Structures are given as C-alpha cells and as structure tokens.
Amino acid sequence: xxxxxxxxxxxxxxxxxxxxxxxxxxxxxxxxxxxxxxxxxxxxxxxxxxxxxxxxxxxxxxxxxxxxxxxxxxxxxxxxxxxxxxxxxxxxxxxxxxxxxxxxxxxxxxxxxxxxxxxxxxxxxxxxxxxxxxxxxxxxxxxxxxxxxxxxxxxxxxxxxxxxxxxxxxxxxxxxxxxxxxxxxxxxxxxxxxxxxxxxxxxxxxxxxxxxxxxxxxxxxxxxxxxxxxxxxxxxxxxxxxxxxxxxxxxxxxxxxxxxxxxxxxxxxxxxxxxxxxxxxxxxxxxxxxxxxxxxxxxxxxxxxxxxxxx
Amino acid sequence: xxxxxxxxxxxxxxxxxxxxxxxxxxxxxxxxxxxxxxxxxxxxxxxxxxxxxxxxxxxxxxxxxxxxxxxxxxxxxxxxxxxxxxxxxxxxxxxxxxxxxxxxxxxxxxxxxxxxxxxxxxxxxxxxxxxxxxxxxxxxxxxxxxxxxxxxxxxxxxxxxxxxxxxxxxxxxxxxxxxxxxxxxxxxxxxxxxxxxxxxxxxxxxxxxxxxxxxxxxxxxxxxxxxxxxxxxxxxxxxxxxxxxxxxxxxxxxxxxxxxxxxxxxxxxxxxxxxxxxxxxxxxxxxxxxxxxxxxxxxxxxxxxxxxxxxxxxxxxxxxxxxxxxxxxxxxxxxxxxxxxxxxxxxxxxxxxxxxxxxxxxxxxxxxxxxxxxxxxxxxxxxxxxxxxxxxxxxxxxxxxxxxxxxxxxxxxxxxxxxxxxxxxxxxxxxxxxxxxxxxxxxxxxxxxxxxxxxxxxxxxxxxxxxxxxxxxxxxxxxxxxxxxxxxxxxxxxxxxxxxxxxxxxxxxxxxxxxxxxxxxxxxxxxxxxxxxxxxxxxxxxxxxxxxxxxxxxxxxxxx
Numbered sequence: 001x002x003x004x005x006x007x008x009x010x011x012x013x014x015x016x017x018x019x020x021x022x023x024x025x026x027x028x029x030x031x032x033x034x035x036x037x038x039x040x041x042x043x044x045x046x047x048x049x050x051x052x053x054x055x056x057x058x059x060x061x062x063x064x065x066x067x068x069x070x071x072x073x074x075x076x077x078x079x080x081x082x083x084x085x086x087x088x089x090x091x092x093x094x095x096x097x098x099x100x101x102x103x104x105x106x107x108x109x110x111x112x113x114x115x116x117x118x119x120x121x122x123x124x125x126x127x128x129x130x131x132x133x134x135x136x137x138x139x140x141x142x143x144x145x146x147x148x149x150x151x152x153x154x155x156x157x158x159x160x161x162x163x164x165x166x167x168x169x170x171x172x173x174x175x176x177x178x179x180x181x182x183x184x185x186x187x188x189x190x191x192x193x194x195x196x197x198x199x200x201x202x203x204x205x206x207x208x209x210x211x212x213x214x215x216x217x218x219x220x221x222x223x224x225x226x227x228x229x230x231x232x233x234x235x236x237x238x239x240x241x242x243x244x245x246x247x248x249x250x251x252x253x254x255x256x257x258x259x260x261x262x263x264x265x266x267x268x269x270x271x272x273x274x275x276x277x278x279x280x281x282x283x284x285x286x287x288x289x290x291x292x293x294x295x296x297x298x299x300x301x302x303x304x305x306x307x308x309x310x311x
Numbered sequence: 312x313x314x315x316x317x318x319x320x321x322x323x324x325x326x327x328x329x330x331x332x333x334x335x336x337x338x339x340x341x342x343x344x345x346x347x348x349x350x351x352x353x354x355x356x357x358x359x360x361x362x363x364x365x366x367x368x369x370x371x372x373x374x375x376x377x378x379x380x381x382x383x384x385x386x387x388x389x390x391x392x393x394x395x396x397x398x399x400x401x402x403x404x405x406x407x408x409x410x411x412x413x414x415x416x417x418x419x420x421x422x423x424x425x426x427x428x429x430x431x432x433x434x435x436x437x438x439x440x441x442x443x444x445x446x447x448x449x450x451x452x453x454x455x456x457x458x459x460x461x462x463x464x465x466x467x468x469x470x471x472x473x474x475x476x477x478x479x480x481x482x483x484x485x486x487x488x489x490x491x492x493x494x495x496x497x498x499x500x501x502x503x504x505x506x507x508x509x510x511x512x513x514x515x516x517x518x519x520x521x522x523x524x525x526x527x528x529x530x531x532x533x534x535x536x537x538x539x540x541x542x543x544x545x546x547x548x549x550x551x552x553x554x555x556x557x558x559x560x561x562x563x564x565x566x567x568x569x570x571x572x573x574x575x576x577x578x579x580x581x582x583x584x585x586x587x588x589x590x591x592x593x594x595x596x597x598x599x600x601x602x603x604x605x606x607x608x609x610x611x612x613x614x615x616x617x618x619x620x621x622x623x624x625x626x627x628x629x630x631x632x633x634x635x636x637x638x639x640x641x642x643x644x645x646x647x648x649x650x651x652x653x654x655x656x657x658x659x660x661x662x663x664x665x666x667x668x669x670x671x672x673x674x675x676x677x678x679x680x681x682x683x684x685x686x687x688x689x690x691x692x693x694x695x696x697x698x699x700x701x702x703x704x705x706x707x708x709x710x711x712x713x714x715x716x717x718x719x720x721x722x723x724x725x726x727x728x729x730x731x732x733x734x735x736x737x738x739x740x741x742x743x744x745x746x747x748x749x750x751x752x753x754x755x756x757x758x759x760x761x762x763x764x765x766x767x768x769x770x771x772x773x774x775x776x777x778x779x780x781x782x783x784x785x786x787x788x789x790x791x792x793x794x795x796x797x798x799x800x801x802x803x804x805x806x807x808x809x810x811x812x813x814x815x816x817x818x819x820x821x822x823x824x825x826x827x828x829x830x831x832x833x834x835x836x837x838x839x840x841x842x843x844x845x846x847x848x849x850x851x852x853x854x855x856x857x858x859x860x861x862x863x864x865x866x867x868x869x870x871x
Contacts, residue, residue, distance in 0.1 A: 174490065176495050178494070178495060182493075229489050234868065235833070237492055278493055280493065280835070282835075282839075282846075284869050287839040289493075289833065
C-alpha cells in the first residue's frame with residue numbers, strides 16, 4: 001500500500017512539473033505601437049505591429065525578447081518577438097483575459113521559421129525509437145535489472161502512442177506463502193502499448209505521462225540448489241508461470257540534447273496477475289502431486305533511463 | 312497311554328539331544344524339560360455355566376460367593392483384570408439386533424440405567440457396548456438383564472515392546488535437511504498407546520516443546536504407569552521433528568473406539584500404533600479393532616501398526632486327537648504346548664468366528680476349552696482354565712494366565728468340549744515367556760496388523776538389518792502377505808536407554824515417523840507416500856514381498 005501511495009505521489013509530481021514548466025506569461029503592450037520582429041534581435045525586420053494595451057501570451061523568452069503569435073492585417077497568424085522594454089508582464093496563464101491573442105499551434109510557425117529556436121522541445125515529434133536500462137522493484141519478488149526498447153508514434157504535439165518491450169528479472173526468495181513462486185529466477189517480459197500525453201516546454205524538456213496495457217511473457221526457473229536437494233532424494237520438482245495480460249501507468253521526462261535526440265528517465269507501475277503450476281514427482285514410483293498457482297502478482301515499479309531518437 | 316508315554320520318553324530324549332545342538336544359545340541354557348511329559352487328566356467343568364457370562368467373570372462370581380472378595384482380588388491380580396474399589400471393569404454387550412442407531416442408543420440408555428440401579432457404575436459407552444464397574448455380587452444380575460446379550464471382561468491390548476539409530480538407517484536424516492516444498496501444513500501424528508509415563512520430562516528435548524494429550528481411560532490417567540508410549544513418541548519425533556504430536560491412551564476396547572473417533576476429529580494424518588490384541592478378531596482383517604483401523608483409513612489416516620512380537624509365542628494347527636481322549640495332540644502324542652517363562656498368559660481362538668456383520672461375528676458352535684498347568688516338585692499342577700460356552704453365537708476364544716516368582720515350565724492343554732469339526736486352533740502366549748515346543752512363527756500377527764488398511768511393521772535390527780527373532784510374521788488367516796514393511800528395532804531412546812528399545816513397538820513409530828516426515832515436506836497424499844515407500848523399501852529375505860520382511864526394510868532414500 002505504501003508503495004502505491006508513493007507511486008501516486010511521484011506521478012502527481014511529474015504532472016505538476018509538466019504544468020509549471022509549460023506555464024506562459026501574459027504581456028501588455030505599454031507603448032503606442034510595438035514592432036513584432038522576425039528574430040529576437042532589434043536589427044531584424046518587423047513582421048507585425050501591435051497597439052498600446054494589447055494583451056499577448058508568450059510561452060517562451062529568448063534573451064530580452066518574448067516570443068509571441070499575433071494576427072497580422074491579412075488575418076494570418078504570424079510569429080515573432082517583442083522586446084521586453086515595450087511590454088509589461090501582467091500575469092500568468094490563469095489570468096488570461098478573453099481578448100488575449102493566443103499563440104497557435106507550433107506547426108505553422110515551424111514552417112515559417114524553421115530551426116531558428118533552440119532547443120526544440122515544443123516541436124511535434126512524429127516517430128521515435130529508444131533504448132533504456134534501469135531496474136524493477138516488484139511487490140512480491142524483490143528487485144532486479146530492467147532493460148528494453150520502445151517505438152514512439154506522435155499523433156499530435158501532445159499526444160502519442162508508444163509500443164515498448166521490456167525485460168526484468170528478479171531472484172525470488174524462500175517463502176512460506178503457498179500462493180507465491182518458490183525460490184528461483186523470475187523473468188518478466190512485458191510487451192506494452194501506451195498512450196503518451198506530452199507537456200512540451202520551451203527549455204527542451206518534455207515531461208509526459210503514460211498509461212496502457214500489455215502482454216507479459218513470463219518465465220520461471222527453480223533455484224538449482226533447491227532442485228538438486230530434491231533430486232538427491234529421488235524427487236523431481238518443477239514450477240512454471242504462465243503469460244498474462246496487465247496494465248501500467250507512469251510518467252517520464254525527455255530532455256532534447258539535439259533536435260532529434262533526447263535523453264530521459266521514466267517510472268512505470270505495472271499491474272499483472274499470472275497463473276502458474278507446480279509438480280513434484282517421485283523418480284522411483286512415478287507418483288506425482290501437482291497444484292496450480294492462481295494469483296501470482298507481478299505488480300511492481302520499473303525505473304528506466306535511456307536515449308531516444310526522433311525522425 | 313502308558314505305552315505312549317514310554318515311547319514318547321525315548322523320542323523326547325533323542326529329540327532333545329538334537330534340539331540341544333540346534334537351538335539358539337538362549338534356549339539351550341534353559342532347564343531340560345525331559346521327564347516332564349504328562350497327560351492332562353479329564354477336565355472338570357464348572358456347573359451352571361451362564362452362557363451370557365465370560366468364563367473369567369463366571370469364575371470370579373463363584374469365588375466371591377464361596378470365598379469372599381479377598382480371593383476375588385487375588386484372582387484379578389493373577390489374571391491382570393481391572394478391579395477398582397472391589398468392582399470389576401466389565402463390558403455389557405447389549406442386544407442390538409434389528410435396531411437402528413437411535414434404537415441402539417435408547418437401549419444402551421435403558422441398560423445403563425438398569426446397571427446403575429443394580430449398583431454398577433457406568434463409565435462410558437460406544438455403539439452397543441457399555442463399559443462399567445460391577446461388584447462381583449451383581450455381575451450375575453447384570454448378565455440376566457434381558458437386553459444384555461453378553462457380559463465380558465474388556466478386550467485388552469498389549470504393548471509390543473521387548474530404544475533411535477533408525478533415523479540414519481532409514482535415510483530420514485536426508486529428508487529432514489530439505490525444506491518443505493509446496494506445503495506449510497503441520498502434520499499431526501498420533502501415538503495411540505497404553506501410557507506415556509514421563510513424557511513431560513521429555514518435552515522440548517526428546518519430544519516437541521508442546522504436545523496434545525488426551526486420555527480415554529476411565530481414570531483419565533495419560534501416564535498410566537507405562538513409559539511405552541513415551542518411547543514410541545520419541546521415535547516419531549526423531550523421525551519427523553516438525554510434526555505435531557498427539558498422545559492418546561486407552562485401556563479397553565470401548566475406550567479404543569472412542570479414542571479413534573476423537574483422533575479422526577482432530578485431523579491426525581498418521582497413527583503410530585505399537586499395540587497388539589489377541590482374541591479380538593478372526594485374523595482376516597475383520598473385527599471391532601480392525602474396524603477402527605478402517606474408519607481411520609476412510610478418514611485419510613495412515614495407520615502404522617506393529618506386527619507383534621509373537622513369532623516365538625505363537626502356535627497354530629488343526630485340532631487332532633488320535634487317541635480320542637478329548638485332548639489336543641500337539642506334534643505326535645504330546646497333549647500339551649510347553650511354555651517357558653516367569654508368566655504365562657495364553658489366548659486361544661479357532662477358525663469358527665462365523666461371518667462379521669460390521670459390528671459382531673455370528674459366532675461359534677464348536678466349543679474348545681483351554682487349561683494351564685505349571686511344573687513344580689516333579690509334577691504338573693492345574694493353575695487356570697477357561698471354558699467359555701460356544702453354543703452358536705459366541706466368540707471362539709478362551710484365555711488363561713498367571714505368573715510365577717521366576718521362570719518355570721508351563722503346559723497349555725486344549726480340550727474339545729463339543730465340536731462338529733476339528734477346527735484350526737491358534738494360541739498366543741503373552742508375557743515373559745516363549746513356546747518351548749513347538750512355536751509356529753507363521754501367521755503370528757497381532758491384531759490389527761492383519762487389517763488390509765493397516766501398514767503392518769515387523770522388526771529388523773537397527774545395525775545389521777537381520778530380522779529379529781520375535782518379529783511376528785504373516786500370512787493373515789485369509790492368506791494375505793504381511794507384514795507390509797520392517798523397520799529398525801533395538802534403538803536408543805531416552806526412555807529405555809542405549810539401544811534398549813526392542814520390539815516391533817520400536818519399528819512402528821519409525822514407519823509412522825517416515826509418513827509424518829514426507830507428508831510434512833511434500834503434498835503427496837498418504838496413499839502416495841505409501842506407494843513411494845513401497846518402491847523404496849530395501850528388499851530383504853526372498854525376492855519381493857514376503858511374510859517375514861514384507862516389501863523390505865523402511866528406506867526413504869532412492870535406491871542406490
């Protein structure tokens with residue numbers, strides 16, 4: 001239970017960090033006419049002009065310039081930069097008055113000013129591939145090394161789908177609990193599909209949250225010493241775990257070190273229950289006893305860190 | 312007859328020379344019985360035998376009427392009969408024919424009230440049996456109650472003891488070192504015995520730190536001045552140190568039935584039974600004691616029963632009387648069975664039990680009687696006799712017995728009182744004695760080792776694996792091979808000391824402990840564990856299962 005509470009707290013923190021990182025500021029033009037420049041540079045040309053008292057929203061600041069989007073005289077959305085000396089910061093996002101001219105989706109801007117702003121966190125990423133390593137901590141069977149790969153397919157700037165393959169392995173301990181696996185090595189390989197909700201911020205940081213389901217490919221090998229001790233008595237023992245469906249949710253953070261390359265970390269809580277079976281057979285008489293394991297809990301946290309490449 | 316005696320004298324002399332050379336050392340140091348040949352005189356039967364009364368009870372009522380209570384006390388001591396406050400512990404068998412369970416209960420209640428009204432003290436009941444204490448002066452009156460079918464002394468079981476190296480010998484130590492797989496159940500092993508004197512001093516060392524105890528004796532005494540059960544419990548604990556032990560004792564057949572019902576309700580998985588009965592069944596696995604074994608078996612309990620220590624205390628043969636004087640001719644013209652020892656308690660039955668209907672036998676109409684003589688001062692003296700009436704519905708059993716101040720010769724004589732055929736007789740001698748001439752080891756199983764539902768266990772030496780001379784052998788009276796196993800005997804216990812627990816009494820708890828050990832380590836069923844042990848037993852004697860070693864000596868490890 002403590003583990004679940006802790007997990008929930010971590011998840012909420014990730015959401016909070018995402019929102020804070022993405023918060024915009026509200027600007028109010030304090031001069032009669034202010035030039036919206038094409039580049040964060042006073043020597044660059046003006047792409048539009050805004051009047052005294054106009055309220056604007058900016059989600060990014062480059063040097064002394066606020067990046068804004070405005071509607072030009074032709075009714076088109078244009079992007080540019082206002083020098084901080086011509087505006088007053090009048091508030092945050094929640095205080096945006098209705099008449100604020102909001103920034104629009106970044107795609108047209110990207111087309112208008114390709115590769116001008118670094119880093120590239122807010123850009124829409126269509127396809128990505130990643131590798132990660134970390135460790136897992138299960139509620140029933142201890143912790144162990146985890147590693148895997150993922151494939152990301154962006155649907156929008158903020159929404160994407162991810163398919164990942166993961167493998168983690170733990171060493172199970174002796175237990176008096178007949179519902180658990182015996183001492184041995186447990187390997188779990190979830191193939192998971194996740195819905196990703198990204199919260200890109202302008203500093204190259206993209207927090208995200210994820211949730212989804214998967215199919216868990218499981219295997220279990222009884223401890224060799226345990227098997228050996230029974231074999232010495234003329235008794236064969238074996239124990240298996242079946243594959244299972246499961247669910248997961250989590251959060252992560254990508255940091256773009258290059259426009260197409262991000263490093264990141266994530267945490268994921270997996271919930272899965274598998275079935276299994278065990279047998280015990282006398283080598284001499286062939287007498288056999290067996291049983292089923294109907295509720296093998298594979299719940300656990302998976303922590304990972306890795307590298308992603310976006311196409 | 313004088314010719315016969317003279318001829319037998321020469322034969323005996325020649326035979327004894329040969330026997331002296333062939334007999335084991337123990338026998339050769341005994342007094343030569345030459346010259347003790349005799350022919351028992353014609354028997355005299357007591358008058359007015361009450362067919363509803365056990366012969367010993369009849370005798371006690373006669374002694375009481377003629378000589379008073381003091382003589383009755385002496386008779387009771389001589390015959391090991393329970394007497395309390397000058398009252399005899401007896402069993403009233405109520406007539407339960409054509410009655411259902413509720414009818415039997417009602418009848419037992421009525422008869423119990425009548426016994427109380429006559430001055431008896433009812434202790435307990437089971438089925439149609441009422442165990443009570445009765446003064447010799449009212450025994451006849453109780454027997455005359457119309458609802459009473461028969462009044463008898465309680466059947467008695469005897470410890471089959473004659474202390475554990477058996478743990479290593481059987482390979483149990485290797486199992487003890489392995490953690491249980493897929494089971495957390497604490498196996499309950501019950502030691503059902505006569506008494507557990509000194510068990511409290513063994514707790515935490517030779518026994519678990521706590522055990523469950525329950526006495527079904529009328530006096531509730533779990534110790535009962537007998538250490539036998541404590542020693543058996545020691546061995547079970549040595550073999551299966553993680554098992555929960557239940558110590559239960561009894562004294563009579565009624566107490567035995569109640570004890571078994573309770574043991575089943577307690578969830579025991581194994582019963583270690585180092586007790587044996589004689590004259591309690593036909594030797595074919597039927598009878599009230601064997602019924603208890605089956606009841607336990609049906610409840611999933613494995614019953615490990617000592618086979619008995621009677622290979623040299625058993626004789627059986629068909630009644631033969633070529634000189635037509637009514638006395639059984641044992642080999643040749645010898646009309647007695649020669650027994651040597653400081654006491655002689657003999658139990659005779661014959662193959663005329665009739666059919667067993669699940670609660671009783673239809674009974675015998677062939678009447679044989681048993682007489683006991685002792686040799687002193689150059690002559691034989693009658694010391695006891697048993698002349699139960701067998702007139703169609705009675706058990707074919709007789710028993711005599713007494714003791715002496717030291718080892719002497721005893722003669723058991725069998726007289727055909729009234730019989731339509733020559734029945735096959737069987738005699739067990741209990742106590743410190745052995746049959747000098749001519750023991751028949753074959754078929755010497757105690758009851759309930761003859762039960763098909765019991766695992767009968769014989770005794771082999773804990774070091775050499777040699778069959779101990781006393782270990783009772785099969786087959787059963789219906790031809791089944793027994794015992795099922797042999798297990799170590801002559802082992803060390805705190806109770807008896809260094810390598811001083813001999814008898815199949817020591818063997819049965821090794822077997823029970825083996826079951827307790829494997830059941831506690833695995834999820835195999837009791838029948839599976841039996842099958843596993845049967846395949847692993849160390850085959851001794853002739854190939855395969857035989858009537859001396861069963862399938863072989865208990866061995867838990869896989870074959871080499």
